[in-house]
Amino acid sequence: MTHRTRRAWLATALAALSLGTTALPAAAQGNYPSRPVTLIVPWGAGGGTDATARIAASLLEKELGQPVTVVNRTGGSGVVGHAAIAAAPPDGYTIGLATVEIAMMHWQGLTELSGASYTPIGLINADPAGIQVRADAPYKDVKDLLAAIKANPGKFKASGTGQGGIWHLALAGLLRDQKIDPTSVSWVPSNGAAPGLQDMVAGGIDIAPVSLPEARSLIDAGKIKSLAVMSDKPAALYPQVPTLKAATGSNWTMAAWRGIVAPKGLPNDIRDKLATAVRKVAASKEYTDFMASRGFGVVYAGPEDFGKFMAKSDQELGATMKAVGIAK
The missing domain is CATH 3.40.190.10 (Periplasmic binding protein-like II)
Known part of the structure; x- marks a missing residue:
């Protein structure tokens, strides 16, 4: 191979490598997030869920290094917003604040969605009855x-x-x-x-x-x-x-809860990065002080425990709804 041929081959190889790298998804390059993130809230502006979402979003921005924009998607007793979260691409750029209603709506025949329809990121609030x-x-x-x-x-x-x-x-x-x-x-x-x-x-x-x-x-x-x-x-x-x-002596517990979720199928590396950021937010003085000022409870659970928590909530609420005759 001549010197000129060797240089041409090397240039071609480097170009191919460059193109291949460019074509890789952001997750593979390890630079997630590289653009703003949307946080969908299934309830209206001004309520407790909205307030929780906005303080969490402002603190997630600091952890992720990108803007986190809250978008309220209301309607259908929470179905519209929860459906929008589930239907988004599983790339980490659309996440949402799921609420306890996700463990109730499918029992009422309003949707087929449940907690299992999402990638759990972190439970960040629970207010017991x-x-x-x-x-x-x-x-x-x-x-x-x-x-x-x-x-x-x-x-x-x-x-x-x-x-x-x-x-x-x-x-x-x-x-x-x-x-x-x-x-x-x-x-x-x-x-x-x-x-x-x-x-x-x-x-x-x-x-x-x-x-x-x-x-x-x-x-x-x-x-x-x-x-x-x-x-x-x-x-x-x-x-x-x-x-x-x-x-x-009763072991019965019940709470309205809120937690960060992503669409199902989120890559593990993105999930882990989001989970780390959410854990830091939930433990921060800014978050705990804000929630205390509203009287809201701060409860944290990571992805695995949050997933189990949603499944337990679904089971308990389903049994109760059947008992009072309102499950479809």
Whole structure:
């Protein structure tokens, strides 16, 4: 091979190598992310899920070195946004903030999506249900309330969300766990915790099984009291409120939760990079201080544990929805 031929061969080889490298996906080059990331939120601007998404996005930007833009995709009781996350290319440039509703919607026949439709990245929030009653209610603890419900089926009313919503299922699941007919408390649908709580203060209902952050202002105003929290440990917001386990011996827990997910099929290297970033966000002072200021609970689980958590949530909610006759 002449010197000129050798140089020509070398140039051709280098060019081919260069083209091959250029054609490789970003993940293979190890430079993910090389452009902005979109974070889809299945709920509207201004709510707790939106607030959680926006603080997480701002901190993810610092970890990933690229802009993270929050996009609200609302509609269909959360189906539209969750479907948009699942349908995006699994390249790490579209992720989403999945919520507890993903473990409920398919049981209602609204979608075929479930937690298994995604690549789990990290659980970053959970707000357990509480058992709130009026401040002048005669029940000194949750055992008194449960005994009264059992003795007077059909007498009590509860509210705090729509029919079949997370707080409805929280109460129904507790009653079922305590061997009480879950339909023995009438559910009055509402457009959320706030109107349900106001209805209770006005005397329209007896129980509001909503989260402590949602009940915070009325608890602090002395208008309602919380008898227990459906968690395995006391809430940081009100550590004096006993857990169900401490109050009744029940292992029943239920919480509204939020976590970062990506479309199914995300390459492992991108998943790992996102998971590391999410873990750092969840542990950061900026995030924990923000969530504490809102009364939101900070709970972290990595990809594997988050996947197991979603599967458990799906199973428990499905069983409860069947028990109250709202599963399709």
